[in-house]
Amino acid sequence: MIIVKLAGxxxxQLFQYAFAREISSRMKTNFKLDATPFDIYYKxxxxxxxxxxxxxSFAKDSDFLDLYG
Incomplete structure (x- = not known):
């Protein structure tokens, strides 16, 4: 799974989405979006x-645990 942390x-955001979609297609895996920076950092x-x-599809805490252990 690929999780892309959106910013800017x-x-x-469009570039990050397109990049994640293309890479996930090539790797034959799914991807999810992490939009939490907008709640925390971006005004x-x-x-x-x-x-x-x-x-x-937005990443949940359990998705991060699966990736990082």
């Missing part, structure tokens, strides 16, 4: 991918 404005940027008709 809309262009950065000027918001999570913007919800405005598009794209596959959005």
């Amino acid at each position: 404005g809309l262009r950065n 000027h940027h918001k999570y913007s991918l919800s405005n598009f008709n794209i596959k959005q």
Whole structure:
């Protein structure tokens, strides 16, 4: 599984999403989004991918435990 930590404005988020989607396709695995930085760090940027008709699956705490142990 690939977890992409989203950051920045809309262009950065779109790039990060597209990159994660392509890499997960090549590796034949799934990917999830981590949008927690928008709750914690970012005051000027918001999570913007919800405005598009794209596959959005968000990482849960258990996903991080599975990856990092």
